[in-house]
Amino acid sequence: MDNQRNLILAVVLCGILILGYEAAVTYYYPTPPETEQVDRATTPEQRVAQDTGENPEIASAAIQKEVDLDEALSAGNRVAIDAPRVEGSINLVGAKIDDIELKDHRATVDKDSGPVQLFAPAGTPIQNFAQFGFVGEGTQVPGADTVWQASGEALTPDTPIDLRWDNAQGQRFRIRLSIDDNYMITAEQTVANTGNAPVVVSPFATITRTSLTASKSTWISHSGPIGTFGGTVDYGPDYDDVVEQKVVAGEADPAWLGFTDIYWLGALIPEAGSAPDTGFRSLGDNLFRADLIYNPATLQPGRQITRTSRLFAGAKESGVLDAYQDAGIAQFGLAIDWGWFRWFEKPILWLLRQIFSVVGNFGVAIILLTCIVRGLMFPIAQKGFSSMASMKAIQPEMKKLQEKHKDDKVTQQQEMQKLFKERGVNPVAGCLPMLLQIPVFFALYKVLILAIEMRHQPFVFWIKDLSAPDPAHILNLFGMLPFEVPGMLALGPLALLLGCTMWLTFKLNPAAMDPVQQQVFSIMPWVMMFVMSPFAAGLLLYWNTSNILTLAQQKYLYSKHPQLREAAEKERAEKAAKTQSESKA
Incomplete structure (x- = not known):
């Protein structure tokens, strides 16, 4: 019953997000009025x-x-x-x-x-x-x-x-x-x-x-x-x-x-x-x-x-x-309102222009730029995975210490620090690489928003302007049905691909311990699919490329750290068994 209630709560929250986000997108990413449509009636x-x-x-x-x-x-x-x-x-x-x-x-x-x-x-x-x-x-x-x-x-x-x-x-x-x-x-x-x-x-x-x-x-x-x-x-x-x-x-x-x-x-x-x-x-x-x-x-x-x-x-x-x-x-x-991260943004824009001058297609330039940036950040991601692997290796001992000193938090913390020092593990080392990547990826995101070079640039087939939303709408069969799809329901192939790739990346991550978190994570990719659909096609192309590279990166790093994959699969199995027993009860 609790799981059903939590699932209903997660669905309701996601529905509120979908309905409310359209107003936010309209505010932050409006379509400028066409000059021919402006009506000036005052004297x-x-x-x-x-x-x-x-x-x-x-x-x-x-x-x-x-x-x-x-x-x-x-x-x-x-x-x-x-x-x-x-x-x-x-x-x-x-x-x-x-x-x-x-x-x-x-x-x-x-x-x-x-x-x-x-x-x-x-x-x-x-x-x-x-x-x-x-x-x-x-x-x-x-x-x-x-x-x-x-x-x-x-x-x-x-x-x-x-x-x-x-x-x-x-x-x-x-x-x-x-x-x-x-x-x-x-x-x-x-x-x-x-x-x-x-x-x-x-x-x-x-x-x-x-x-x-x-x-x-x-x-x-x-x-x-x-x-x-x-x-x-x-x-x-x-x-x-x-x-x-x-x-x-x-x-x-x-x-x-x-x-x-x-x-x-x-x-x-x-x-x-x-x-x-x-x-x-x-x-x-x-x-x-x-x-x-x-x-x-x-x-x-x-x-x-x-x-x-x-x-x-x-x-x-x-x-x-x-x-x-x-x-x-x-x-x-x-x-140009570069903001705080202009020291990252301007070199990224320069590199994007150089790639475009070579390949001649702005969409391909975005893909290659994303690959280059992710490649440069790969050693940081690898270090984060290594830290996660080290933490997983000592997790059984950590649980024993937590159980042994559950009534004495000070002693528990001291013993934990001693264990980290003996095993050469830094508990925050897995977070720092992620924090270092944030300004770089935000800078790439903002460059794609501000770069006039992306305006009116085609990619392939139906995408004629990477600075505009994906014009192909799945719900009206790509224009074959005679109606205009409203707002965030205007799903295009890029938004659908985004939902799928995000769902796959979540599947590769360790299962969340909290049932509500796990249910939200299972729904979130499809919510984000609707949320991101009104964004510029160039941004969706970047996010899809980034997600695909994340999948490849996770596959590779799991192969280098099998204990992480084993731990993730074990957690999923335990969680599935627990959920099944609770549903029978």
């Missing part, structure tokens, strides 16, 4: 209704009529951007960089889907854009509706573009834009005072974006406002925090700030030593802005000032970010 007036007290020239950047993306980009007054890795255009109305496409990254897994549209004009469903401008006192400054004059037709790495505007009051404004071979645009903002009186001018730069198309911020990877302040990367606050606080001021000594998704980043890098004011603010209607405002400068007649800012708008490729960091942007490589 521009509602979008800018706020009591922030900000400068109207900067605030007016948010006032835009809602328009279709193609309509916005075909409106004219634009200068093309054509660089090796990005293309798009500059909006001469307001000096906004609001059209950036990433040539090397497709919008969807379909090879004909076109490039990722990272920046888009204000008012469009996926609005995300940067603006460079000026605020001032005692003179007219360019605003959001100012039409700048361009010195050329296209911004390329070889041809910078000058944007010019004259206020006809003695002040001339210029923004010189240049772009490199990756994702960095440099903006030199200059104002010259040719009038007869001093004026006060302050250059600024902003990034404005909607959160409706943002990836979800999770414990694995931050998404939202980000920046380096005071020598430390600040992975927060998130969008909800900014909405609650309205304005979040940046801390001292900003190195860069902006908005991040799992794979993409838009960031402003101020001029070194300029000590600008920075921060994040909510504009309402799911709009947010990162501000970079230089200190006001008083320009006497005949003088000018220049402030140089940079704009990163591109993919979070570790090698590219690290190169910019080496060039002087503090901690820019940490725009």
Whole structure:
């Protein structure tokens, strides 16, 4: 009766885990909304209704009529951007960089889907854009509706573009834009005072974006406002925090700030030593802005000032970010939320890229990387098994000591330590190897979550994107039946294989002494099969490879330590006999 009650309890607990886990997976691994499905029903007036007290020239950047993306980009007054890795255009109305496409990254897994549209004009469903401008006192400054004059037709790495505007009051404004071979645009903002009186001018730069198309911020990877302040990367606050606080001021000594998704980043890098004011603010209607405002400068007649800012708008490729960091942007490589184990993660990512460059298939690269890591960790696992074997060898003597001194725990512990010393056994040696492996395997897991290299990479047959869940669903016969399988019931072949391999690894382990533990262990592989089904196919491929290697490792080590296998089989036999006698009683 007790065993039946324990089994029912284990089944109920596993059922609760299955039902509750789907909500957790949806929270931590959501599917980003498709930009075509975003419905924006509020008005521009509602979008800018706020009591922030900000400068109207900067605030007016948010006032835009809602328009279709193609309509916005075909409106004219634009200068093309054509660089090796990005293309798009500059909006001469307001000096906004609001059209950036990433040539090397497709919008969807379909090879004909076109490039990722990272920046888009204000008012469009996926609005995300940067603006460079000026605020001032005692003179007219360019605003959001100012039409700048361009010195050329296209911004390329070889041809910078000058944007010019004259206020006809003695002040001339210029923004010189240049772009490199990756994702960095440099903006030199200059104002010259040719009038007869001093004026006060302050250059600024902003990034404005909607959160409706943002990836979800999770414990694995931050998404939202980000920046380096005071020598430390600040992975927060998130969008909800900014909405609650309205304005979040940046801390001292900003190195860069902006908005991040799992794979993409838009960031402003101020001029070194300029000590600008920075921060994040909510504009309402799911709009947010990162501000970079230089200190006001008083320009006497005949003088000018220049402030140089940079704009990163591109993919979070570790090698590219690290190169910019080496060039002087503090901690820019940490725009990828590596976490505590980055010293393991970055070498693993480097090795994964090297393997991929040789084999040409990211799934095969994951398998080979897992084999290499498990191979490197094998001596540690072998040491753990040796320790387990030694403990098994002296277990009969340990039981005798426990029985002999069951009423005197101090003496019992002393005799145990004496036995360990005589036999040269370390009771914790079996645990330490396992603990040493945890950071390495967690690092491998996180690399597969964060690596943009896995995005849209095929493996074999039906798996066209290793960064997405397994698309084949067993319960609808792989799409043959006309219904969509919901949530964690969407089992694919990789999830089924995971359950089987995990069940086999549990079968090779020594039987649990506690009946409830034994029953839970017998059910857990099939629970995990459902739990892991919504995860990326690349992660399931890693776990399956790891489980298969664990099976091979256990088979080999059991052959080297037969006393462990004999002890495990003996424990199983004793447990089965005890269970059978209890059921008869």
